[in-house]
Amino acid sequence: MHSNKLIRRSYSGPHLTCIKYPQTLEVLCKIHDGECGNHSRGRSLAQKALNIGNFWPTIRHDSAEYVKKCDRCQRHKPIPNMPAEVCHSQNSPWPFMQWAINLVGPLPPALAKKEMMIVSTDYFTKWIDAEILSSKWRNIICRFGCPQSLVTDNGSQFIAEASNKVILNCLKKRLEGAEGKWVDELPGVLWAYRTTKRRSTGETSFSLAYGTEAIIPLHITVHSISLEVAVLIKTPSR
Known part of the structure; x- marks a missing residue:
């Protein structure tokens, strides 16, 4: 518990603030349709919600259902015209080479x-x-x-x-x-x-380039535990 909020410890990411409806809908809406949203698919939408420090038990299911109900996503969803094949990707030993x-x-x-x-x-x-x-x-x-x-x-x-x-x-x-x-x-x-995790690397392009995750607008409107702790550290004690 922190400031009367239930906190969940993640394996390798930030501490997660447990939230419930309707705040869960607000988070999904701002990530998916907001200023920095890209109408991402369900998997990416759920992962982005976790990255900014939010959690609820049905996060992946709710993210997938939210995308299914998005009118723009359904009308502009790409239709594959070729059968799936094994991807032969080219690797680079260091960034920007x-x-x-x-x-x-x-x-x-x-x-x-x-x-x-x-x-x-x-x-x-x-x-x-x-x-x-x-x-x-x-x-x-x-x-x-x-x-x-x-x-x-x-x-x-x-x-x-x-x-x-x-x-x-x-x-x-x-x-x-x-x-x-x-x-x-x-x-x-x-x-x-x-600022969206790529399946090929498991990280965002921003974090691989700069060594830290970007602060997106949702971090400010829906406070995460990591930002709250950072504010407490910077605030001088009286």
Whole structure:
């Protein structure tokens, strides 16, 4: 117990605050549909709720049911056209050594006739970045250093890459009919992707890049035990 709140100890993550309905619905709604939400699937939605320090016994079931009832998720859910195959992934020995770069577009015309974007993905952290009709050198080299190699498939438009599909699907769910505003929504889509655990690594791209998890808006509105303890430590005793 802490401040009359039931606390659950996790195996390797933060201490979890046990919550109940309707607060559980508020948490799922803000993670899934909020400012930093990316309409993630049930597994990712439940994991993100755990990462910010919340727990209830039916968290995974409730997350899956919430996604099933989301109108945008159902209408824009990708339909696989090819049978599943064994994934042959390429590995990188350290962060930001090897990037995959792809061109996405043409997209619905936005302000200043912007219709294309260049998407890059780091093989180690799965960090994804995108630039609208601009060079990637400013966003990658000036922030993470020179990579040892850049990987492309030399195809036109490179539309088959997984990262591209994630970005396009998230933009569809966020925008609905306002397709020309994808430029404004792109930073939020990238942020949501970077702060969601990837199945291939078991970690978020943000934590692998910076060594700590990002503080998302829900941390502020729904206080976690870790933040409350941090505030107590910083508050000078009288």
